[in-house]
Amino acid sequence: MGRITMQLLRKRSEHNEGEIHSLEELALHQEKLENIELIDKVCRNLKILLLQNNAISKIENVGRLKNLEYLNLALNSVEKIENLEGCESLKKLDLTLNFVAELTSVKSISGLPHLEQLYLVGNPCHDFPGYRDYVVGALPHLQSLDGREITRAERITASQNHEELEQFIIKLQEEYLSSQDRNGPENLDLSPKESSETVISEKQSVDDNEGDDDDSEFWTQKSANTPQVRKEMVRRIEKQEAKKNPKETKKVKPPRKLTNAEGKPLNINEAKVSFSLHDECERSQLVLDLAVPKFMCTTLIHADVQPFHVKVTMKGKIFQLVLPEEVKPDSSYAQRSQATGHLIVTMPKVYDTSTMVWQGKDAQSTEIVDLTNRINSAGDSAKRNKFAQAKSSVLTLKSKLSPKTSPRENTDSTTRNSVTPKERKGILKKNYEDKDQAKIVDLEEVPPLI
Template sequence: MVRITVELIRKRSEHNEGEIGTLEEISLHQENIEKIELVDKACRNLKILLLQYNLISKIENLKMLKRLEYLNLALNNIEVIENLEGLESLKKLDLTINFIGDLQGVKKLRYNENLEQLILTGNPCTDYEGYRDYVVASLPQLRELDMTPIDRSERIKGLQRYAEVEGDVIRGYRRYAKIREKQIHRHEEREKLRITEINEDGLEKEDEEVENENFWKSTSYHTPEDRLAIAERTLKIEEKRKKAQIQKTDEPKRILKLFSPDGRAYNVNQAKVSFTLNDEDCRDNVILEVAIYKHLDTSYLEVDVQPRYVRVTIKGKVLQLTLPCEVLTQKSSVKRNVVTGHLVITMPRLNQLETIRKSSRIEKKVFPKVTVNATGPISKRELLEIGPPRDEMDFSKIVRKDGQKPSKQKSQEMTTPRNFVDNPEVPPLE
């Protein structure tokens, strides 16, 4: 587990430029500290000391801190209130969520005459009958208990009931002491069983992994022993992970080969970027276009043009290409597209091309015909018609009621509008 050292104190005193002699406030929380030490000797001017969320089981080595006003020991393994008489200036004491069962230790805080705030929330003693009246009556200097102010009537009531609630507190502690004995016995039995299994079978890597898995799946209890066991197991896993990382960093890295033994340049795309090398469309130049990331700063790019190859380094990653012909390095130019961010490298040829390839502008793509053979039954699509069809004939109008067919003249009269004017010059419709 972690111990309080000068290096740790100096690390946590960055706000005081690393000076620990004049330090007035320090936070040593979440460090898996098991014992309070060195603080009272190295930092005697402390006014605020934060030690919450550690594994401290005993309050000790604080008597030299005469100026200390606020002490936070929440979320630790403390079971007894003790060794705080020397803190003459103590105003606030936070012991939230510890394992304090003996509430009679509160009487030792009478010597801390400036103590105004006390927090015991989450401790077993807070479940005792008459707990609040007992604490209020025992500490007349208190103004606030468990974040709740103490008024005058409550203090008078606590003093009146002190003899009664003291008996309740003692009986409550006796019941808790029996529960605590069972917790310790259960933990000891479980540890004996685990050690026996290790001694009999031995521990290989696979067995250790199985043991860890069983540990995390097993039931844990809110006890100091279980909190300590969980912290130790977590630290082991963290140390193993750090060792694995160190081993990875110590492994020799793969050396990138850019040239063959005879001096010929390899084609390498370590940066894994898209590129286009055009050496046929221009008679005078070989053009390389590299698809650089649009928002990448140009300072991360480096271009090296040689007569037979070109190399582009992008944030330490190499793109190297052999050239189809020899180029003039001194006349080569590099530009970057402002819109796309692409890098365009123009390299003049040493010997000009006699002919260039004619690129066809229109390219027809011929797709192969695909025939599908239906192996199953073919379903026919049918439409559902609603209402009478449009081509339906009204057979009732073919014959009149008297049995004679309607004359053409009458049918024309029926279809001719009233305001119709016949034009003799228009030929009749046939």
């Protein structure tokens, strides 16, 4: 039997770009579900919930859905109407072909002011004498029952005889439930109609000749329409599908290598996201800004900070970055930006040093950004050695900080930084005079200037 999981909800929310929290319509039919769970916690804005053709035996965990307007539970194993008092906006409830025998349970939804349509066809209570009059009298806001509009005359008659009819209905359902417990569901025949029985065609059994003799006998015999029989049918269908479609053994991919042969962490960017690493010297901390997609659910993101590297997993894809110096994992924290959705990881440093700012490549790039690692340390030799070890743990990568400068530019920049503005003007003037004098040629034919 299946269960409602986050993976199933994401799969069924593809029409909403995979965003679960803003879903207004959710279809979970034919998923072999036994329980209603998780929906009321992550899908609070639902207006339409389709759960038909499953194996649900109890209505539960839907009372928090204040905006729910349509609930379809047809072809399930529900035996009682309950836990719907909180669905204030409910307009339509479909319980076709279930096992609701306790007809008085409809009073639990009498307080829903917007309930207009109710379907109970194919339930044991549908065969009770006076069924329609009782439901119409119990639900004053109802506009149609089993697809048939409720007339004014029906409503007046039902309200007049409701108390007497209720006592009669209580006796009928008590007899039904007691006979079901005493004689078993297979010996109970409330209605002489053959439609209340589930007849499995011989054609279906012919297709399943590969099964056991016990399965063949089960599919060819007549069975009462009961929750036990329906659950057994679902179980045998699953068994037959497993035989017809055996699960192929998938090739298991080797685990991703996060460290090299020496055990040092590697730089990895499987998600191909852009990022930037900033050194906030004033606060003595490193800040990683990771461009996580804005609408990615936070439950799909997991961050792990270690002393010399940080790892972020997004939908199973790994981003790992080697840090230029040691940080404090216990004091680090991660949070999402409300404006951009980026993941901001703040990591306090162990030692008060400064590093360069690293910028990641664009998201279209297939390789992790090249890094520049330069540590300006001050103090005794012990600190220098510690920073040197941290530096050696980072892979040697290309610098992306600034274009290369020529030796002459370096000399000029050194000169500019070592002299005063007045001296710089004198040096430039002298250079220009030297250049002009180098161009002058002293010829004998040319008379001296006067």
